[in-house]
Amino acid sequence: MSQPATPSGTTSGPPLVEVRNVSKYFGSVVSLKDISMSVHAGEVMCLLGDNGAGKSTLIKIFAGVHPPSEGTMLVEGREVKFGSPRDALDAGIATVYQDLAMIPLMSVSRNFFLGSEPTKGFGPFRRFDMARADRTTRDELAKMGIHIRDTSQPVGTLSGGERQSVAIARAVHFGAKVLILDEPTAALGVKEAGVVLRYIAQARGRGLGVIFITHNVHHAYPVGDRFTLLNRGRSYGTFRKDEVSREEVVSMMAGGEELEQLGHELAEMAHQDREAGKEMADTGRQFAEEARAVRDEGDRG
């Protein structure tokens, strides 16, 4: 199980994005050391690890925020050097950052299209097509089941979950090839989290590659095709879903700690499942079916 897995995605060929032996240092802080990871089309790669393991740092390399200190990055087999997040976006890589990267004083639709504003008119009269931005924003959010009162209200007035939904809807709208989600379900209620998981499955069905970071095994296991485990900036390896059980994923998320402690955690989780998580279990089951349906569809297509 320590052998890096082969892709389980629906298409072969080079990965959509890949990093080889990247390291990232912030001054004397070693944030990442010698990490290799790839995402293929039609695949969900779950990035797991404790707080401070370096997950966000790794996806920021994919997103063009940080250049790697060492190592290379490839998009569809070609080596690239992203100078800025714009380059990553232009390569079809859209990211939901853990801190959401939204601007509280700006309106919902201005935030949604910041950096990728639709325009109309020509030459010096080219202008921001606000009507289209408002309409698209409203539609994309409605698809997630979020009905915003007013797309011109500042993002700062939204609830945490609504804010997260806007960030996700934006990435889904602009992510042409690769969708990176850094703990997208953290602030969401059960139902909204289900919507996000469905989105991830849909994106995979459409042939996108998805990198999905979460601390919640109920979210990671049903959608993940492969799991990469980071621990204190190093990789413990990548595992295909058919190689690991849910319990092993939990153990991986706990940083591979002792079995006894794991047993406690599992017992507690089962307890939670029984007591409070009936709804969650239902959503999970419903979602698992859907994921299977989407997967089958993708396999046929």
Add this chain to the structure above:
Amino acid sequence: MGAVTAEMLPMAQVNAAAPAPGPARDERVLRTSPLRSVLTRPEIGAAFGTVAIWIYFAIVAGDSGFLRLGGTATYLEVGAELGILAVAVALLMIGGEFDLSIGSIIGASGMIMALLAVEYGWTLWLAALAALGFALVVGFINGAIVVRTGLPSFIVTLATLFIIRGAIIGTTRLITGRTNLGDVDETVGYDIARRIFATRFEISTDFFGMRSEVDTGSFPISILWWLGLAALATWVLLRTRFGNWIFGAGGSPQAARNVGVPVNRVKIILFMTTAFAAWLVAMIQVITFSGADVLRGQGQEFYAIIAVVIGGTLLTGGYGSAIGAVFGALIFGMVRQGIVFAGVDADWFQVFLGAMLLIAVLINRFVRGRATESRR
């Protein structure tokens, strides 16, 4: 769990004052009144303030000329010169930066034009273009230093303020032995320049016969420059991609960068815009007075910031309006001229200005709170 709470309290959510995380909120979609969106604009406080101050001076100084066209022209002229600066400074401050160097750019670019035209015999046009080039380079350098080093623009432009002021005083004294220069009206091209920068429109009316004497005011073309720039800035801010980037760059540069906004380019362009505005004010002054002085524009950088803040723009960036800056400059002009009409010694103007700044900041904080407070 959030979802459960929302479902248990459906009625409490209807007034929408306290939305909770929850799925069903269709019933709240309709609840946006156009009045509310006007009342939460950043410039609304300054707009009411302008009206209030006009009424105040209309009462205390109405019969000593404040209401006449002549009086109106004087405060509009003061407002225009500050307003041209304030509109550009508003964009920069929304973009999250300050520019204290504009005062010295006014003095320097005016003097550069005058030196080249008067001392070296350049046509006025070429001299003006050279001055413009100087201003834009200074703006670029300001911006480049700020985005490269990450130092606060307050400090960087404070440094350029002194460097430019000192350099232009030194240079001018070396060349002419003085610190001011006249006779610009004898240079080649002055007539056209005057038409563009310093025309005055005599407007005369007898108010449909309601007044016994005819009321005349001489309105400078700088008012048109001011309003034209304000309209352009407002359009850019609210209706173009670049405008959206300005809000983004000021609201959270890192977040804006992460979604692909070229934040550094935006900021450099904004610094060049304030430098351009300073050059325009210098042109208007030099052509109007037919002379340049190295000390022109002193203190204007602070007055411009005051006008912008009175206009509702947030000192920390990301929020504000160019129209607000117009109102801010107008208030500045009305108070400065109004207390003269009211017979108060002009020495007291600064007291008024400081007090107004405080009041405006308090009112704006209230307005902004209503517009942006989390309605949970």
